Amino acid sequence: MFIEPSLGRKRQPEKRGQIEMICGSMFSGKTEELIRRLNRAKIARLKVEIFKPSIDKRYHEDEVVSHNESRIRSTPVDFAEDILLLSGDSDVIGIDExxxxxxxxxxxxxxxxxxxxxxxxxxxxxxxKGKPFEPVPQLMAIAEYVTKVHAICMKCGDLASFSFRLSKAEEKVLLGEKESYEARCRKCFYEDLQ
Structure with missing residues (x-):
């Protein structure tokens, strides 16, 4: 709390919203970093709500789980508007995938x-295909903070920022893990892209 010098009254600090975007390829630690930030907010005794798209049931139906098995409770939602309805009086909102x-x-x-x-x-x-994955580029543009994390190329060991699909499936959204995708550096990604 602050005390206004001229009035001697206490006032609450103004809440200022902000947007943080953590992005990168598969296996780069995006979800791990998200969970780390949300756990720190909980330690600070802030009210935290976490959401994920209901189609993502790879690890758990109502938890956000990283590839390293870090986990945090979440609410699966079908539509972005649901997040507005369910966020309530939370101080911090986490959104995975x-x-x-x-x-x-x-x-x-x-x-x-x-x-x-x-x-x-x-x-x-x-x-x-190595193309911008909407709506993430738009979210990066409006965010105050953007963190790009990198994986390790599964072919050469260099830093990786591409998600290489191992199957010939062409649909844009294909949920999968290590059986379906590999992290690749630019060189190895484009060498094998057909």
């Missing part, structure tokens, strides 16, 4: 930040 939401997520995140909430998101910045 944000690339699976439609472009409405951009408006939702802006509204949450305007309400004074800290919004922390994690998502793929490129699809399996």
């Amino acid at each position: 944000v690339q699976f939401f439609d472009n409405q997520i951009v408006s939702v995140v802006n509204k949450l930040a305007a309400q004074g909430k800290r919004v922390v998101m994690a998502g793929l910045d490129m699809d399996f």
